[in-house]
Amino acid sequence: MRRPKFRGFSKVINSWHYGHGWFEIDYTEEYLLEKGIEKQAMLYTEAYPIECELKSMGEYTGLKDKHGTEIFEGDIIYWEINNGVGIESYTAVVKWSENLVKEGWNQTYKWLVGYTGNYYRGSYDELSTPAAYNDELQVIGNIYENPELLEGTA
Known part of the structure; x- marks a missing residue:
């Protein structure tokens, strides 16, 4: 069983940090x-605990994109598929489903993707769906540093 891995952004140091536990x-x-300041979290790294922005905290999903980049909660991912008629992009x-109580996913405990563009905007799917296209899947940013990637994609 893999050890949980988390990341958080420290505004004090202006960089991402990785660790194996955290608390608000x-x-x-x-x-x-x-x-x-906004709400903070304490991230336990291998070397020392560090204060990070709470809204930046995310857990590693255990998956990597086509470039070998680890995929974390809060990442914005992009992929294309050929549906036989043309190329569809997503x-x-x-x-994490447990955090989506009002959407009805709170009893499933799964990694999900919340679509931000095209026809599926506002709907959810299991992360395993885009992961099936792993040779196309890529991390293009995250909701903390790149909120503009979520705007105007209706």
């Missing part, structure tokens, strides 16, 4: 306002 830091709203965000 329980700062008061007053402290966050005073410091001008863009989606990697999500």
Whole structure:
């Protein structure tokens, strides 16, 4: 069994960090306002714990794209398939089903993709669907650093 792997972005150091455990830091709203920061998480790296932006935290899915890039929760992925009539392209965000209670996926505990473009916008599928096209699948960004990739793709 593989050891869980997580990543988080530290604004203090302005870089991504990787570790094997994390927790949300329980700062008061007053402290966050005073410091001008958003909610934070403590990521345990191999060397030391580091404070990261909570909204940047993501778990490794165990999959890699066609370039060997590890795919994490919050990554934006892209792939194309030839449907026999032409080329269809897809863009989606990697999500963990347990975090999608209102969408009805909370009892499945699976890696999902939330489609952001074309006809399927707003719908979900299991990550295994695009992973079947692994020779085409590529990470093109993430929701933390590249939110613009999610805009205007209807």
